Amino acid sequence: MAENAVPRETVLALRDAIARLERDRPSGSCLPSLETEGERAGFSASGRSLPGQDVTRQEDVLPLGVPALDHAMSGGLPLKGLSEIRVAETRDAGAATGFTLGLAALCQARRKARGELGPILWISETMAGQEAGEPYGVGLSLLGIDLRAALFSRPRNLQQALWIAEAALGFSVFSAVILEIRGNPARLGLPESRRLQLRSMGSGVPIFLLRQAGEEEASSAHLRLLVRPAPAAPFMLPDGTMLTTGIGHPAFHVIAEKTRAFSPVDAYLEWSSHARRFHPLDPVAVPLPANAADPVTVLSASVGRPGGAPTLGRVMAFKRAS
Amino acid sequence: MRIVALDSVADRLRLKRGQGVAEARAMHPQLDVLPADPAADQAFLSALADWCDRYTPLVAYAGADGLALDITGCTHLHGGEKALLDDVLSRLFQLGVEARGAIAASPGLAWALARFSTARLSDDSVIEAGEEAAALGPLPVTALRLPETLTDTLIRLGLTHVADLMEAPRAALARRFGPLVFLRLDQALGHDDEPLSPRRPVAELSVERRLISPVSGEDDILGLALQLATGLKTTLEERGEGGRQFELLLFRVDGKVFRLLAGTSSPLRDPQRIAALYKERLAAVHDDLDAGFGFEILRLCVLKTEPIKSVQDDFSGRPDQSRALADFTDRVIARFGEDVLSIAVLAASYIPERAASLQPAGDAVFPAGKMLQAEEWPVMPVRPLRLLTHPERVEVPAADVPDGAPERFFWRRTAYRVARAEGPERIAAEWWIDGEDAPTRDYFRIEDETGRRFWMFRNGLFQRERMHPDWFMHGIFA
Numbered sequence: 200m201a202e203n204a205v206p207r208e209t210v211l212a213l214r215d216a217i218a219r220l221e222r223d224r225p226s227g228s229c230l231p232s233l234e235t236e237g238e239r240a241g242f243s244a245s246g247r248s249l250p251g252q253d254v255t256r257q258e259d260v261l262p263l264g265v266p267a268l269d270h271a272m273s274g275g276l277p278l279k280g281l282s283e284i285r286v287a288e289t290r291d292a293g294a295a296t297g298f299t300l301g302l303a304a305l306c307q308a309r310r311k312a313r314g315e316l317g318p319i320l321w322i323s324e325t326m327a328g329q330e331a332g333e334p335y336g337v338g339l340s341l342l343g344i345d346l347r348a349a350l351f352s353r354p355r356n357l358q359q360a361l362w363i364a365e366a367a368l369g370f371s372v373f374s375a376v377i378l379e380i381r382g383n384p385a386r387l388g389l390p391e392s393r394r395l396q397l398r399s400m401g402s403g404v405p406i407f408l409l410r411q412a413g414e415e416e417a418s419s420a421h422l423r424l425l426v427r428p429a430p431a432a433p434f435m436l437p438d439g440t441m442l443t444t445g446i447g448h449p450a451f452h453v454i455a456e457k458t459r460a461f462s463p464v465d466a467y468l469e470w471s472s473h474a475r476r477f478h479p480l481d482p483v484a485v486p487l488p489a490n491a492a493d494p495v496t497v498l499s500a501s502v503g504r505p506g507g508a509p510t511l512g513r514v515m516a517f518k519r520a521s
Numbered sequence: 522m523r524i525v526a527l528d529s530v531a532d533r534l535r536l537k538r539g540q541g542v543a544e545a546r547a548m549h550p551q552l553d554v555l556p557a558d559p560a561a562d563q564a565f566l567s568a569l570a571d572w573c574d575r576y577t578p579l580v581a582y583a584g585a586d587g588l589a590l591d592i593t594g595c596t597h598l599h600g601g602e603k604a605l606l607d608d609v610l611s612r613l614f615q616l617g618v619e620a621r622g623a624i625a626a627s628p629g630l631a632w633a634l635a636r637f638s639t640a641r642l643s644d645d646s647v648i649e650a651g652e653e654a655a656a657l658g659p660l661p662v663t664a665l666r667l668p669e670t671l672t673d674t675l676i677r678l679g680l681t682h683v684a685d686l687m688e689a690p691r692a693a694l695a696r697r698f699g700p701l702v703f704l705r706l707d708q709a710l711g712h713d714d715e716p717l718s719p720r721r722p723v724a725e726l727s728v729e730r731r732l733i734s735p736v737s738g739e740d741d742i743l744g745l746a747l748q749l750a751t752g753l754k755t756t757l758e759e760r761g762e763g764g765r766q767f768e769l770l771l772f773r774v775d776g777k778v779f780r781l782l783a784g785t786s787s788p789l790r791d792p793q794r795i796a797a798l799y800k801e802r803l804a805a806v807h808d809d810l811d812a813g814f815g816f817e818i819l820r821l822c823v824l825k826t827e828p829i830k831s832v833q834d835d836f837s838g839r840p841d842q843s844r845a846l847a848d849f850t851d852r853v854i855a856r857f858g859e860d861v862l863s864i865a866v867l868a869a870s871y872i873p874e875r876a877a878s879l880q881p882a883g884d885a886v887f888p889a890g891k892m893l894q895a896e897e898w899p900v901m902p903v904r905p906l907r908l909l910t911h912p913e914r915v916e917v918p919a920a921d922v923p924d925g926a927p928e929r930f931f932w933r934r935t936a937y938r939v940a941r942a943e944g945p946e947r948i949a950a951e952w953w954i955d956g957e958d959a960p961t962r963d964y965f966r967i968e969d970e971t972g973r974r975f976w977m978f979r980n981g982l983f984q985r986e987r988m989h990p991d992w993f994m995h996g997i998f999a
Contacts, residue, residue, distance in 0.1 A: 290935070290973060296906050297999020316842050332907030332997050336865030336877030341904055342999065351863045351879055352853070359857055366852060372845045428972035430940065446943050446968050449999035470999065 261305055261405075263468070265479045271455045271464040272422060276302060278405045281396040283423040283457075285410035289381075292331035292411050294428040297342065297449045299407050301470040301477060303375040304343040306405060308475055310374040311345075317374035318348040320367050322360050325353060327379045327411055342449075343475040348374075357386045361395075368398035368406060379409040383416050383520040393419040414520035415456060423457035429467050432480060448472070450480055525557045526586075529619060559585070569618070570720055571778035574770065575818055576605065578724060581717040584666075587635065589628050591717050602647050616776050626650055628717055629709035630657060633664035633683075653710050658684035665705045671698060683709075724768065724822030728752040735774050735815025739803050742771070742819065746799045749821035750792035763788025763829035769799055771810075772818035779810060783855050786883055787847040788829040794848060795821075801855040850882055859883045871948050873908065873964075873995065902946070903966055905976045905996030912993035915977060924983040926965045932994050937969045945979075960986050966998065974998035 260275035269275050276282060286295040303319045310317025321334060328334075340346050354360040357380065364378045378395075380387060392408070396419040399406045408420065415423065429452040434445025447469070454465040467480040522542040531552070536545050546552050562585065570588050573580045576599065579591035592605060599605040602624050613620040623634035625648040634646060637660045648656045657664070660683050662675045675698070680686055686694070686706060695703055707713035728749045736742060746769060757763060765788055771779040783798045803810065853862055863879040870876045916931040926942035943966040950959030960981035967975045976996035981987030 290933070293906060293974060293997035293999055294972075296997075300906065300999070316846070318846060329910065332905075332909045333879065334865065335873075335905055335908035335996060336867050336879075337873070337902070338904040338906040338908070338996070338998075339865065340867070341902075342906060346865050346867070349865060350850075350882060351865065352861055353863065353879075354857065354861055359861070362856070363853055363861070367849060370845050370849045372842050372849075428974070430968060430970075430972040431974070444941060444943075446941055446966060446974065449974070450972065451999075452972075 261302070261309070263302075263305075263477045265453075265466050265468045265477055267464055267466040267479070268453060268455060268468070271458045271460040273459055276405070277421055278306070279400045279403050280422075281392060281399055281406050281408060281418075281420040283408045283410060283418060283420040284426055285413050285415070285423065286426055287412065289330050289412045291426070291428050292327075294449075294451050295409055295411070295426040296331070297470060298424075298426045298451045298453065299377055299409050300339065300342055300344060302407060303377060304475055305477075306375040307345060307348065308343075315374075316348050316372065317345075318350055318372060319344065319375050319377070320350045320352060320363075320373050321377045321379070322352040322354065322363050322367075323377075323379040324357060324360055324381055325355060327381045328353060330381065331411060341472060342470070343472045357384050361387065361391060364395060364406060365398055368395065368402050368404050371402045371404060373404045376404055376406045377409055378406060379411065381411045381413070383410075383413050385519075388519065389417060389419060396420065415517050416520040417516040417518070420457070422455070425454040425456050427452040427454070429480070432469060448478075522554075562586075567720075568777065569613075571780075572772070572776045573609075574778065574820075575772055576609065578721075578727070579717060579719045580721075581719050583628065583632055587632065589631065589717050591719070592624070606646060622646060624648065625656070626653065627709055627711040628715055629666065629705060630711070632666060633657060633660055633709060637661060637664040654687065657709055658682065658687065662686065665702070665709065667702060667705055671702070674698070675702075722824065724824050725826050726753060726756055726764075727820055727822035729770075729818055729820035731818050732816070735817045737812035737815040739807075742803065742816070743796055743800055745819050746821060747792055747796040749819060750795040753795075753821060753823065754790055754792055757790040757823070757826070757829075760826070761828055762826040763790040764795070764823040764825065765789070765827050766823070766825035767795060767798070768822040768824055769802075770818075770820040770822065771816045772820075773812070774814045774817050777813070779816075781806065782824075784851075784859070784883060785847070786850045786854070787843075788827040789851075790829065794851070797848075798851055798855045801852050805856045854883055870951065872951055873904065873948070875951075876904075877908075903943070905974075905998045908996045909994060912978070912995045915992040915994045917992045924963070924979075926967065927977070927992065930977070930992065932975075937973075939967050940970050940972075941968045942966065948978075958986075960990070964995070 259278050260272070261278050262269050262275035284295055284299050286292055303321075307317045307319055323334070334351055336346055339349065352360075352363050354363055360378060360380070364376055367373055367376045376399075395406055395408075408418075415425075429450040431450040432447040433441040434447045435441055448471050450467065450469040452465065452467050454463055456463050458464070468477045469480045470477055524536060524538055524540050524542060524545060527536055527538065534549055536548070542554055546554075566582065566586070566588065570580045570582065573588055573590055577590050577592050577595045579593075581589045581591070583589040592602070596602045596605050599608055606622050606624050610620055610622055621635045621638075623631045623638065623646040625631040625634060630648060630653055634648065634656060638646065638656075639659075662680060662683060662685075663672050665672075665683060665686075667675075675681075675686075680689065683706070686702065691703060704713060708715040730745055730749060732745075736745065749769075753764070765785055767783045767785070767789075769781040769783070771781070773779070781799065781802045783802050785798065789795060789798075850862055859881050862882040864882045865877055866880050867877050868875060913932065915927075917927040918929060918931075924945075926944055927939055929936065929938050931937070945963035945965055948962045948964060950956075950961060952959065962978040962980055963982070964976060964978045967977055969975070974997070975994060976998060977992055977994050979990045979992055981990035983990055
């Protein structure tokens with residue numbers, strides 16, 4: 200007996216999916232390689248990259264202007280989909296907030312350049328606001344957020360927060376949605392993050408999951424960044440002299456924990472609220488604390504390099520932390 | 522214990538209000554006595570008033586035991602005055618409510634007739650114009666809504682019926698009893714005007730559907746709401762307005778009425794969006810909305826309208842931005858309430874917690890008018906990204922100099938070493954609000970060894986305002 204004929208559309212759709220998978224880079228590889236000047240100018244030597252592909256890639260990512268991170272994130276922050284930004288401790292929430300809002304400001308600026316309003320929606324769980332402080336309008340405005348296009352939401356529980364986030368992702372007017380939660384709630388597991396991911400892919404509104412004091416756990420986010428506070432560069436006076444006692448632009452130590460790259464990448468960067476962009480920060484230039492008793496004890500963050508013998512295999516998904 | 526209310530059976534037994542319960546029991550041992558519950562009575566009356574909304578939007582309380590309905594201009598919808606009264610009384614009878622009613626040109630006369638008319642019900646309970654005096658005359662003076670002491674005096678003087686008052690010389694009686702007696706009389710006769718004050722503001726517009734078979738499903742209700750909203754659209758367009766506040770009334774078969782309010786952030790007349798609003802509302806009240814045997818009447822009212830500017834769509838094909846945003850705001854607010862979404866509003870104040878506040882976004886998402894921007898401040902201050910709702914106490918064991926920045930501090934049971942500090946930024950109290958002896962705050966921007974940046978202040982000037990001023994954590998920088 201003949202088998203049921205698979206509809207032609209299904210076969211075509213499957214073929215298309217396979218072709219897309221194969222065209223996509225295998226996991227672990229970063230950008231194809233650093234391009235030569237000629238390639239960048241449009242003279243493709245091997246014909247490897249089609250001009251159209253590059254254009255779409257440029258539209259879907261937001262380059263941060265920090266080569267190390269951009270390289271690990273294959274060009275920049277993905278503008279479609281869920282990106283997780285976490286801090287290990289509540290007291291570091293300031294750094295993560297600043298970094299996330301910097302990203303949101305970049306997204307907003309991008310929309311504004313197209314002549315749109317580009318509102319930002321910041322959904323903050325009640326506990327998150329109580330523990331780390333409520334959003335402060337003056338500070339946000341000084342960081343470069345347009346308050347005339349910023350909505351703040353304080354839902355009563357996580358379920359409401361997820362509903363609002365999902366609803367917002369259905370409206371492509373938003374330039375970015377920030378969902379701030381505390382810890383690793385059981386209500387926000389793989390299925391929920393997958394829903395957010397798919398919604399965001401559909402509408403093209405990036406969603407940043409800002410996780411305060413949370414462990415790393417399996418989620419559908421393509422990208423997970425761990426943000427740590429970093430000492431700011433000295434304050435620069437308008438005439439160019441450095442004021443060593445002053446505190447300069449907000450600085451962050453960003454570790455890309457989950458990317459397509461093999462090993463985690465980290466970078467120091469600072470946000471210039473005047474230019475409204477990130478700058479790479481040379482960690483050497485970050486002055487060691489003046490009154491630290493023993494500067495040698497302060498170790499640089501060892502990233503992805505545990506002291507013992509490396510375990511075999513690769514962690515594909517973490518256990519649920521909640 | 523005394524009797525406050527009687528049912529019709531007890532009335533026929535010639536019991537009286539105000540009589541002692543013991544006395545009544547002695548007369549009729551089989552008497553059934555229930556304790557009075559004025560609050561429950563009031564709740565029941567209010568539910569009945571809701572139910573009466575089906576006849577007219579102008580329903581007012583008439584004392585603690587009655588309702589007055591202004592049916593001006595409504596009677597033709599129900600087939601005339603008589604038919605309307607019969608409909609009210611028969612429906613109430615089916616609901617198990619023993620009610621009496623009368624229709625008259627003045628609320629006072631209707632009140633009197635409904636309570637004191639000796640004629641059988643539905644005989645002559647509709648008083649035509651010109652028959653007021655004849656109808657009111659034979660009633661007792663208690664029908665005039667006068668204070669009890671006044672009524673007693675009148676009865677003792679032999680003025681037992683209203684007709685006696687009508688014939689009596691006015692000047693002498695008014696001198697003795699005050700103006701109230703004749704005011705009430707004139708009001709009942711329609712010589713003097715007496716406005717009814719409806720319980721609820723009258724809706725600007727409303728449309729309703731009466732159903733032959735009741736509906737109970739959420740989808741049916743939504744479909745009907747969409748139809749009703751479509752019915753509103755033409756009128757709103759003619760008026761050049763859109764609704765800012767809508768109310769959907771669901772009349773349940775057994776007389777209970779549900780009211781679902783929904784506000785919008787911008788004037789709205791698109792039926793689809795109004796229906797979408799109610800989709801969220803219904804989802805939000807899902808558990809409280811007991812459909813029972815179904816709803817028989819649905820009414821959509823517009824409580825508040827505002828002029829709408831008609832905007833032509835452009836050719837870009839992009840959806841209108843502000844409309845999409847308003848749509849999102851309305852949906853979220855309809856579902857979770859008004860305090861869920863807010864916008865940051867800046868104010869001209871140097872006190873940090875007064876300089877910015879989060880205010881509900883409901884009214885207008887982003888006000889078209891000018892909003893204060895931080896760049897417009899005379900000096901660009903340094904301000905944190907997040908502000909703690911209440912400044913938290915910080916223990917500072919050591920400072921460089923008594924009025925300088927701290928070197929070490931404890932916050933939330935953790936020790937921090939200060940690597941760098943900027944400050945002080947001295948912010949004096951707003952004496953016109955806080956009083957003259959409110960302490961001055963010295964704000965420091967502090968970076969600890971790992972690079973966390975905090976905003977702390979010393980509450981009071983050292984040794985001038987406070988002997989040993991306390992330190993507080995107020996904000997967190999990026």
